[in-house]
Amino acid sequence: MTIVLNRERSAGRAIAWFLTDPPKLPGLEKGTKCYASHQTHCTALVGYTPRYGWHISVAHPFRPPTWNEIASARYQLIPDNFVMVMVLPPEEEYVNVHEHCFHLHECRCPR
Numbered sequence: 001m002t003i004v005l006n007r008e009r010s011a012g013r014a015i016a017w018f019l020t021d022p023p024k025l026p027g028l029e030k031g032t033k034c035y036a037s038h039q040t041h042c043t044a045l046v047g048y049t050p051r052y053g054w055h056i057s058v059a060h061p062f063r064p065p066t067w068n069e070i071a072s073a074r075y076q077l078i079p080d081n082f083v084m085v086m087v088l089p090p091e092e093e094y095v096n097v098h099e100h101c102f103h104l105h106e107c108r109c110p111r
Contacts, residue, residue: 020035
């Protein structure tokens with residue numbers, strides 16, 4: 001079992017993330033890792049593709065994840081030297097598969 005704890009600066013409290021089996025979802029990229037937090041009941045799917053870079057989905061079963069939960073997952077499960085952003089596409093391109101899930105994508109724009 002892999003356990004990852006967040007650093008104090010990334011969120012207001014320590015959140016432990018446990019590596020678990022990924023769900024059986026259509027279109028899930030090969031190599032996607034799934035983490036769960038027993039403290040918060042959140043799950044995080046982490047993937048990487050050479051074309052698009054890093055992607056993380058943070059979800060909770062019955063409410064939106066908090067900022068601390070999203071930040072903890074980002075800083076513990078994605079290497080620190082990448083900039084991650086939340087994207088709101090044009091409304092006609094918006095897809096909502098899980099009501100309580102937020103996605104962060106690697107930003108490949110210059111800093």
